[in-house]
Every structure is written in structure tokens, then in C-alpha cells.
Amino acid sequence: MNFTLKIWRQKDAKSKGAFETYKVENISADTSFLEMLDILNNDLVHQGKEPVAFDHDCREGICGMCSLHIDGQAHGPSKGATTCQIYMRKFKDGATITIEPWRSAAFPVIKDLVVNRSAYDQILQAGGFISVRTNSVPDANAIPIPKKDADESMDAAACIGCGACAATCKNGSAMLFVAARVSSLAKLPQGRVEATRRAKAMVAKMDELGFGNCTNTGACQAECPKQISITHIARLNREFLSAKFKD
Amino acid sequence: MSCFLSNSSLGKKLVMSVTGCFLVLFILFHMSMNVTAIISPEGYNAICEFLGANWYALAGTVVLAAGVLIHFIYAIILTLRNYKARGSQRYAVTVQEEGVAWASKNMLVLGFIVLAGLLLHLFNFWSKMQLVEIMGQHTNSLGYSPADGAALIRYTFSQWYYVVIYLVWFAALWFHLTHGVWSMFQSVGWANDTWYPRLKCIANIVATIIFLGFAAVVLVYFFCPCIAGAC
Numbered sequence: 160m161n162f163t164l165k166i167w168r169q170k171d172a173k174s175k176g177a178f179e180t181y182k183v184e185n186i187s188a189d190t191s192f193l194e195m196l197d198i199l200n201n202d203l204v205h206q207g208k209e210p211v212a213f214d215h216d217c218r219e220g221i222c223g224m225c226s227l228h229i230d231g232q233a234h235g236p237s238k239g240a241t242t243c244q245i246y247m248r249k250f251k252d253g254a255t256i257t258i259e260p261w262r263s264a265a266f267p268v269i270k271d272l273v274v275n276r277s278a279y280d281q282i283l284q285a286g287g288f289i290s291v292r293t294n295s296v297p298d299a300n301a302i303p304i305p306k307k308d309a310d311e312s313m314d315a316a317a318c319i320g321c322g323a324c325a326a327t328c329k330n331g332s333a334m335l336f337v338a339a340r341v342s343s344l345a346k347l348p349q350g351r352v353e354a355t356r357r358a359k360a361m362v363a364k365m366d367e368l369g370f371g372n373c374t375n376t377g378a379c380q381a382e383c384p385k386q387i388s389i390t391h392i393a394r395l396n397r398e399f400l401s402a403k404f405k406d
Numbered sequence: 407m408s409c410f411l412s413n414s415s416l417g418k419k420l421v422m423s424v425t426g427c428f429l430v431l432f433i434l435f436h437m438s439m440n441v442t443a444i445i446s447p448e449g450y451n452a453i454c455e456f457l458g459a460n461w462y463a464l465a466g467t468v469v470l471a472a473g474v475l476i477h478f479i480y481a482i483i484l485t486l487r488n489y490k491a492r493g494s495q496r497y498a499v500t501v502q503e504e505g506v507a508w509a510s511k512n513m514l515v516l517g518f519i520v521l522a523g524l525l526l527h528l529f530n531f532w533s534k535m536q537l538v539e540i541m542g543q544h545t546n547s548l549g550y551s552p553a554d555g556a557a558l559i560r561y562t563f564s565q566w567y568y569v570v571i572y573l574v575w576f577a578a579l580w581f582h583l584t585h586g587v588w589s590m591f592q593s594v595g596w597a598n599d600t601w602y603p604r605l606k607c608i609a610n611i612v613a614t615i616i617f618l619g620f621a622a623v624v625l626v627y628f629f630c631p632c633i634a635g636a637c
Contacts, residue, residue, distance in 0.1 A: 372487060
């Protein structure tokens with residue numbers, strides 16, 4: 160398969176970027192999207208040109224490192240998949256593919272397709288944890304948890320913090336990410352203890368870092384590679400508002 | 407508490423939700439009153455007489471104006487923040503995400519159309535009804551009694567361009583409500599995956615009832631004023 164790639168190139172955070180066009184040829188249909196970029200970079204290196212910088216790590220959809228806005232969609236055209244999980248057979252032979260970095264004020268571009276997502280780390284540090292004294296491993300069945308709660312918690316915990324939600328949201332809102340963290344911990348007895356403090360602290364940090372406001376469009380859940388539902392945003396709203404009214 | 411309603415993103419959304427809920431309830435009430443004008447113009451005028459510029463109607467008007475103003479100001483504040491959060495560099499290619507309603511992404515534009523329609527409506531009706539009574543006058547600029555609402559409806563919607571403008575206004579309101587009504591439940595956290603389809607269905611029903619109620623009055627008075635007893 161042959162493709163024309165329109166890729167955002169930007170030397171560094173301060174430089175002004177622009178699209179550059181590249182051709183990739185003889186790509187197998189079973190090549191993954193990131194492998195296709197590896198092949199392009201290999202060609203660029205051989206030509207003595209600067210390779211395209213892009214984030215990647217596990218390449219099996221669990222680390223949340225890969226990003227990329229491909230043909231107008233976060234993580235490309237596959238539903239419930241990260242960029243590393245899409246294959247070139249998803250695209251038409253001869254297609255022109257536009258590849259952009261995440262666009263959100265809180266995720267500044269560092270170089271080419273790489274953005275700084277440390278804002279999510281800062282939100283996590285504000286409250287996305289439980290405070291426990293470490294000791295020997297507790298008995299797995301010491302605290303019974305209803306199946307429904309465990310399932311809901313696990314659904315929210317599937318969040319890999321890739322940033323697709325904020326990158327897709329027309330308001331640059333990080334609500335789905337924050338909600339997933341708050342929800343996954345609030346549904347378990349271990350996390351319930353600090354649930355109100357956590358909701359307040361994480362929302363305050365999210366606001367401080369300049370993320371936008373949720374307008375309930377649902378674009379985040381449509382593009383989330385882990386298909387996390389906005390039902391968790393409703394829970395975050397409940398947790399936060401009830402905490403504030405108790406203050 | 408006053409702090410989080412103005413400082414926090416979720417607090418501001420709560421204000422949008424509560425004021426929005428209040429405005430939806432008012433619109434339902436207003437629409438119910440208007441429909442009376444089709445069934446009985448005399449009955450409608452009796453309502454106009456009852457409300458007029460009495461203290462309870464004036465208090466209601468002040469609260470309503472405050473509701474509209476707060477909803478509008480908060481919408482501007484939230485949108486400006488969202489615009490900034492999106493960043494200066496936008497995507498070159500965008501698609502409509504699956505399951506995302508057009509209205510949900512255009513609430514501000516729809517809100518502006520609704521507001522523009524509201525201002526026209528205040529000029530067409532309020533300034534010739536309640537305002538006339540507040541000023542202590544007994545006839546409005548058209549020579550009608552300020553309580554003769556039916557005559558005012560008949561006069562306004564005998565002009566085709568007002569019919570068109572008002573229908574566009576109601577259509578914008580319909581779109582605004584199809585997102586707004588279910589969204590106000592989400593913003594206060596009263597929603598989940600089971601209830602999303604139900605809430606969206608309720609939102610569509612409420613928006614459609616409001617649209618049909620208002621549009622019926624306009625269309626009946628334009629096409630067959632005799633049905634409304636105006637012959």
C-alpha cells in the first residue's frame with residue numbers, strides 16, 4: 160500500500176510548526192500505524208533528514224503513551240483503540256493521511272507530534288491516590304466489594320491517561336480523565352474514605368492548570384480508546400457538589 | 407460556597423444548570439398560557455389582566471430577568487475559558503464524533519439566536535403590555551389596552567415576516583433545549599448510562615412540546631385567525 164502523509168513538524172516548543180508532506184510506499188496492510196511511521200523515519204534517517212518525533216512505548220494499548228490526531232480523530236479511525244493498535248488496512252490504498260499532535264492549551268507541543276502531558280500527572284498528584292500505611296499484603300477477601308461496584312471501578316480504572324479526552328473536547332476539558340480517576344477510587348471502600356477530598360483537590364488542580372469546562376457533548380467518550388463513559392463525569396459532579404455543599 | 411459557584415468549573419456549571427432549569431420551567435408555563443390564546447382569546451386576555459403589572463408579576467419578571475442574565479453571563483464566562491483552554495492552534499482536520507449532537511457543540515450560537523429573539527419579543531409584546539402598565543398608561547402605541555394580549559398576537563402575526571422570524575427563534579430554542587434539558591441533569595450528577603437515553607428522550611419531548619405549543623399560536627393566528635375567535 161502507498162500513502163501520502165501530511166505530518167505536523169515543529170522544531171521545538173517555541174518554534175512555529177507547519178505541515179510537511181511525505182510519501183511512504185510498499186507498506187504491508189498488516190503494518191501497524193506506528194510501524195509505518197518507523198518505516199518513514201528509517202527512510203528519513205537514510206536521507207540524512209530529521210526523523211518525525213512521536214510518542215510511543217508499550218505498543219499494545221495499555222501504557223497511554225501514544226497519541227496522534229489522525230484524519231481528525233484522536234488515536235485514528237478505530238473505535239476503542241489506541242494509535243498503536245490501528246493497522247494500515249484501516250486506510251484506503253493511496254490515501255492522504257493527516258497526522259497532528261494533540262491540540263489543547265494544557266498540552267503544549269514539545270516537538271513535532273510530541274506534546275507535554277505532565278498536566279495530567281499534576282492532577283493525579285493532587286489527589287488521584289489512596290493514603291494507606293504500607294504493611295504486609297492484606298487478605299484479598301477481607302473487604303467484600305459488590306460485583307457491580309468492582310465492575311464500575313474497573314471500567315473507570317481502564318483509563319490510561321493518554322489525553323485523548325482533552326485533545327478531542329472542543330473545550331479542552333480534562334473532565335473524563337479526572338472523573339475516571341475519582342470514580343474508580345470512589346467506588347471502592349479503600350478509596351471511599353478520601354473521596355470528597357480527592358474530588359475537590361483534583362478539580363481545583365484541573366481548573367488551575369487551565370483545562371476547559373465540560374459542556375456534556377460526549378465527544379470524549381466517543382474518542383476514548385478505553386471507551387470510558389461520561390457516567391463517571393456525572394459521578395464526579397455528584398462527589399464534588401455534595402462535598403462543596405457540606406463545607 | 408459563594409466562592410465555588412464563581413471560581414470552580416463545576417460550580418459554574420451548577421449555576422448554568424439551575425438557571426437553565428428555572429428558564430425551562432418558565433418557558434413551559436409561558437407556552438401553556440399562550441396556548442390558551444388559541445382555545446379562548448377571552449381566557450388569554452383574562453390571564454393578561456390577572457398578571458399585568460401586579461406585584462407578583464413584577465417580582466416574577468425581575469427574577470426571570472435575573473435568571474436570563476445569570477445564564478447568559480455564565481455562558482460567556484465559560485465559553486471564553488473554553489476557548490482559551492482549546493489553545494490557539496486548532497486541528498487542520500476534524501470529524502463529527504459518533505453520538506455527538508450538533509446542538510451540543512453550538513449552544514452559544516443557539517443561545518445568541520434565542521436571546522436575539524427574546525429582545526424582539528420584548529419589543530413586540532412586553533413593551534406594549536406590562537411596560538405600558540408600569541408607565542401608568544391605559545393604551546399602548548398600537549391603541550390597544552395593555553391587557554388585550556389576543557389583539558396584539560393577532561396584529562403581530564398578521565405580518566408574515568414576524569411569523570418566519572418567530573419560527574426560526576422557536577427552532578433555535580428547540581435545538582438549545584434538546585441538549586440543555588438532559589445536560590442540566592448531567593451537570594448536577596443526576597445521570598448515568600441507564601438514564602442517558604431516557605433523559606435525552608425527555609429532553610426531545612420537552613423541546614418538541616415547547617416548540618409545537620409556541621408555533622401553534624403563531625401559525626393559527628397567521629393562517630386562520632377565525633379559529634382563534636378573531637373574526
